[in-house]
Amino acid sequence: MATQINKQLGDNVFLTTLDAAASWGRANSLWPMPFATACCGIELMSTAASKHDLSRFGSEVMRFSPRQCDLMIVAGRVVMKMLPVLQRIWLQMPEPKWCISMGACACSGGVFDTYAVVQGIDRFMPVDVYIPGCPPRPEQLIRGIIDLQEKIQKGGTINAREFKLRILPEGPPRFDEDELIRIRERNGFKLDDPTYDPVH
Amino acid sequence: MTIETPKPSSVEIDEVKLKLADALAGVALEWSEFRDQYRVVFPATELLKCLNAFKSAGFEQLSDLTAVDLLEYSNATDRFEIVYCLLNVDTGLRMIAKTYLNEPDLTIPSATSVWSGADWLEREVYDMYGILFSGHPNFKRLLLPQEFQSFPMRKDYPVKGRGERHNFPVITRAES
Numbered sequence: 001m002a003t004q005i006n007k008q009l010g011d012n013v014f015l016t017t018l019d020a021a022a023s024w025g026r027a028n029s030l031w032p033m034p035f036a037t038a039c040c041g042i043e044l045m046s047t048a049a050s051k052h053d054l055s056r057f058g059s060e061v062m063r064f065s066p067r068q069c070d071l072m073i074v075a076g077r078v079v080m081k082m083l084p085v086l087q088r089i090w091l092q093m094p095e096p097k098w099c100i101s102m103g104a105c106a107c108s109g110g111v112f113d114t115y116a117v118v119q120g121i122d123r124f125m126p127v128d129v130y131i132p133g134c135p136p137r138p139e140q141l142i143r144g145i146i147d148l149q150e151k152i153q154k155g156g157t158i159n160a161r162e163f164k165l166r167i168l169p170e171g172p173p174r175f176d177e178d179e180l181i182r183i184r185e186r187n188g189f190k191l192d193d194p195t196y197d198p199v200h
Numbered sequence: 201m202t203i204e205t206p207k208p209s210s211v212e213i214d215e216v217k218l219k220l221a222d223a224l225a226g227v228a229l230e231w232s233e234f235r236d237q238y239r240v241v242f243p244a245t246e247l248l249k250c251l252n253a254f255k256s257a258g259f260e261q262l263s264d265l266t267a268v269d270l271l272e273y274s275n276a277t278d279r280f281e282i283v284y285c286l287l288n289v290d291t292g293l294r295m296i297a298k299t300y301l302n303e304p305d306l307t308i309p310s311a312t313s314v315w316s317g318a319d320w321l322e323r324e325v326y327d328m329y330g331i332l333f334s335g336h337p338n339f340k341r342l343l344l345p346q347e348f349q350s351f352p353m354r355k356d357y358p359v360k361g362r363g364e365r366h367n368f369p370v371i372t373r374a375e376s
Contacts, residue, residue, distance in 0.1 A: 080365045081345055087368075091376055115352055115361025116344075123366070126373035166373035185358060 023156030026070070026096060027149040030059035033069035033093065035086060038076025040103035040135040047138040059145055066092040071148070075135075077105035078118045090125050096160040098152070100144055101127045104134040122171030212293045213238045216257050223253040237296060244282075244299040244308055251284070251314045254297060259286035263294075265311065265321035267329045271355035278302050280331060284311070301331065310336040328353035 005015070036044050047054050054060045063069050066089045078086055090099070101121055104110035107130050109119035121127065128151060131144040155162050220229060220240075227250060230241040242250040264285040270276035278300035286295045301308060310333040311318040322333040323342035330351035333339060340346060348364065350357055 080368075083368055087371055090371065097376075114359055115357075115364055118365050118368075123370065124368050125371045126376065163373050169370045169372055171370075185360075 019157045020153075022158040023153050026156060027152040028058040029061075030071040030098075030145065030148070031061045031063055031069045032059055032071045032073050033066050033089070034062050034064070034073055034075065035089065036073075036075040037078060037082065038103075038105060038135075040075035040106070043135045043138055043141065044073060044075045044102065047141045052138040052142065054142065054145070057142060057145055057149070066090075067094065069093055070097045071145075072097065072099045073102055073141075074099065074106045074121055075102040077110060077112050078121055079116045080118060081116075083118050083121075083124060086121065087125055096156070096163065098128045098148055099126060100129045100131060100141075100148060102131045102141060102144070103136055104132060107132065110134060120171060123169075123173075124171070126166060126170055206291070209236060209238075209293055212288075212291055213295070216293070216295070219257045220253055223256060224250060237294070239296045239298060241298045241300070244301055247299060248309045248311075248314070250297070250299075251311055254284075254286055254295070255314055258288040258290065258293070259295060261287040261289050262311065262315035262317050262321070263287045265318055265325065267325045267331060267353075269329060269353065269355045280306065280329060282308065282325070282331065306330060307332040307334055309334055310339075312336055327351070330354065 034041065034044055036042075046052060048060055048062060059071065066072075070093065072090060072093060074086065090097075101107050105112060105117070106121050109117050111134075113119070118124070122130075129144045129148045131140050133140050136144075217231065224242075224246075227246050228243060229250075232239045232241075262284060264283070266283050266285075268281040268283065270279060270281055280301040282299050282301060284297040286297060288294075299308075308331065310322055312322065312333075313335065319337065320342055322336055323338075323340065325331050326333065326339065327341045327343050328351060341348065344352070350362060350364075352361070
């Protein structure tokens, strides 16, 4: 059927689905919202600057208003006082939107395993692409953005219905192994005790 | 024109000691010295009188105000140490003034009436150690959220906290 129509129309008309057309457009014009709180933010700036030139991949239009953006790049550690701000900015962004967690601190808390630092933003908000590194090189951020573009082109829909399926929290549970370790330490167990297994 | 050679700091601190002995007659001051750092321990009961005397003796600037939790110090007799780092801006002489404080009454008079720069420093000390400064003009937490319950720089507070960093709602993708 499609080939018959193609034969009749020749190269004058291009047939595709609305989903694919919308995703193609979205993937190649991502507008990042830089949520830069630490040294990853310097790498993010370097990525956008002339040497690495993020505009080669269609996502150089950094906007500091969440209303104008569709890609949040969380670059740096997020402390417990900042997390409500981060969540609020995320909720202010219009659909469709994606989130990149850039660097060890945003992904897992990094070396900052203290009372004030959130141990990975994915515990409290959805994340699409994780970029490891401390801080990641600009090339790694570009790779992450290319991966996100592939993800959008593969699974994107015009009315963003793929997001409606993600009804469960995607990060680790709020209380997990490191919290168990903390509770055990409070109850008098010590890590240097050879009989003490911190995980089990 | 002659250039006045600065006096060695040991001479200056001797003058300060004489002045303070005059102004604070009857108050037990305990002096010590370590590598040109001069320290004085004064009783917390005479706090404002002592601080005013320090300022009159030339220490116009409070360069820092902080506290130390001595909980795990084996030879410590008191729980908290309040540290006032003072600077004479004319001569450059520095002096560390300390006082000790114990539970359950962790209230001392605020130094804001002497040095207004003590405002944020005292709020930070309250934030981290839970020491109350009476007479402070705007007494509340400086760095941590107002609803925070603990005082994290105390030695009996676990490094990883008491679950504060996990006490947030989870936003799923479908909800946002």
